[in-house]
Amino acid sequence: MTTEASIESNVNTHSRPSDLRITDLRICSLRGLPMDASLIRIDTNQGISGYGEVRDWASPTFALMLKSRLVGENPCNIDKIFRKIKQFGFHARQAGGVCGVEMALFDLAGKAYGVPAYQLLGGKFRDRVLCYCDTDSMMDGTEMGHRLKRRMERGFQFLKMDIGIGLLKDVPNAVIAPPSMLDTQSIMHPFTGIQITDIGIEYLVEYVRQVREIIGYEVPLAADHFGHINLESCIRLGRALDSFTLAWYEDMIPWQFTNQFVRLANSVTTPICTGEDIYLKEGFKPLLESRGVSVIHPDLATSGGLMETKKIGDLAQEHGVAMAMHFAGSPISFLANIHCAAATENFFVLENHSVDLPWWDDLVDGIEKPFIKDGYAIVPEAPGLGFEDVNEEALRQCMDERCQWGYFGPTDAWDNERSHDRLWS
Incomplete structure (x- = not known):
């Protein structure tokens, strides 16, 4: 007897986009690109991850402070999330966190629906x-x-x-x-x-x-x-x-x-x-x-x-x-x-x-x-x-050893960072 589960096991469903939720955000900082930069990885409850990048010479803190605003959100709702976090960006490097997250959301949404980001x-x-x-x-x-x-x-x-x-x-x-x-x-x-x-x-x-x-x-x-x-x-x-x-x-x-x-x-x-x-x-x-x-x-x-x-x-x-x-x-x-x-x-x-x-x-x-x-x-x-995935060996060779999170290590210290974010009274 053929079951629904056995049918799905033979079909590439990519994910269930409506049920997709962000569970984590992690960092890997690099040197010599030729300018220092930090990669971010956003993980989900369905085992797919999306990658973005905090701009050259910008602090990864600009991305880490957004973690508590992202966990639990559906990454396919790119515009909704962007409107939620864009107040935490500003000109030049201060926008690095918001933009890095947005890149990762496009990577995740594309993977969830099985389409390239340009689509x-x-x-x-x-x-x-x-x-x-x-x-x-x-x-x-x-x-x-x-x-x-x-x-x-x-x-x-x-x-x-x-x-x-x-x-x-x-x-x-x-x-x-x-x-x-x-x-x-x-x-x-x-x-x-x-x-x-x-x-x-x-x-x-x-x-x-x-x-x-x-x-x-x-x-x-x-x-x-x-x-x-x-x-x-x-x-x-x-x-x-x-x-x-x-x-x-x-x-x-x-x-x-x-x-x-x-x-x-x-x-x-x-x-x-x-x-x-x-x-x-x-x-x-x-x-x-x-x-x-x-x-x-x-x-x-x-x-x-x-x-x-x-x-x-x-x-x-x-x-x-x-x-x-x-x-x-x-x-x-x-x-x-x-x-x-x-x-x-x-x-x-x-x-x-x-x-x-x-x-x-x-x-x-x-x-x-x-x-x-x-x-x-x-x-x-x-x-x-x-791209399919990052190359861990290559990344480790140019990883910034001063980075306390190492190679996409835990960022639990940012799980509960909170503020009253509303911009009106």
């Missing part, structure tokens, strides 16, 4: 995602050009480099600064009093010219890390570099100063880009509505996770603005970015900081490797974020 976002616009690799600076422009050329020879069809006062350390009279201001990174650009001189601008123009002589104009080349110089210096430098048709000027000034972005955008002919430190779509609205940017550059591990970042992309599209994506973490966050990029129509390129780490792909198993081929990443079709 939960409404489907995909593309089967592969264009990637660019940020490239550490060389002090000589010709050497930097050859370094970028080697990227092209590996198949990358979009490049980025740094152009800024860091290249002017040994150039006399290139920068003017009040005492000690060049030695600190803790003061926002408009308040440093640092200015770049004509000598400095001419030096950087020659530097970029040397790079262009090597790589030509075959592929887009974006620019970042100009230094904490004031708006007027940004405008003068930007105008001098406009002739090289760079893909964008990134984070020339802090994203909070909308009016300064408008002045900058109206003063140069190269696209203006920012966004890696902005949390939620509301943070992008002033820049988009004022026409202060031509490209937004959210980091999914700060902007709110997969669903919120897609909403940010859609908002930008309404204003005629393209979306690139900032990323500097592990393959888990990378795959979350891939699904979001696939599901967002106005997306065009995703960053990766780890193309020079031969072991980076090994941190997860059960997915086609290498992740990036000829400058593109294939959108995975497996459930959730698209």
Whole structure:
């Protein structure tokens, strides 16, 4: 006699999504990705787990404090849970916990229903995602050009480099600064009093010219890390570099100063880009509505996770603005970015900081490797974020031994952390 139980034993039901409940949240902190990050694992009553990532250089405490708000919830209710916890995120690294949890919820929900994460976002616009690799600076422009050329020879069809006062350390009279201001990174650009001189601008123009002589104009080349110089210096430098048709000027000034972005955008002919430190779509609205940017550059591990970042992309599209994506973490966050990029129509390129780490792909198993081929990443079709499991041996080799939880060890101390979370009286 055939029983219901025997029939189900031969059928892959994935799980019973309506009965799925979160039972635990655990942490594994990593070093050398090249930036420190923490992975989170959310466990359930049906034996499936979902993985997310607290953004590079963010404290895992931002995720641990959410544990007591998550246990008992159905992880398939992604939007409900996100609305519950989003008050505990903020700009830059303070959003790391909320975003890491949201990634893990998409991984869990996808596994529960047997569909890839992009499908939960409404489907995909593309089967592969264009990637660019940020490239550490060389002090000589010709050497930097050859370094970028080697990227092209590996198949990358979009490049980025740094152009800024860091290249002017040994150039006399290139920068003017009040005492000690060049030695600190803790003061926002408009308040440093640092200015770049004509000598400095001419030096950087020659530097970029040397790079262009090597790589030509075959592929887009974006620019970042100009230094904490004031708006007027940004405008003068930007105008001098406009002739090289760079893909964008990134984070020339802090994203909070909308009016300064408008002045900058109206003063140069190269696209203006920012966004890696902005949390939620509301943070992008002033820049988009004022026409202060031509490209937004959210980091999914700060902007709110997969669903919120897609909403940010859609908002930008309404204003005629393209979306690139900032990323500097592990393959888990990378795959979350891939699904979001696939599901967002106005997306065009995703960053990766780890193309020079031969072991980076090994941190997860059960997915086609290498992740990036000829400058593109294939959108995975497996459930959730698209990988089968993490690679314990590989993770342990780069695990932060200072982390008190070890390899996804117990986090019982956070089981009962409570506060009166309501935002109204």
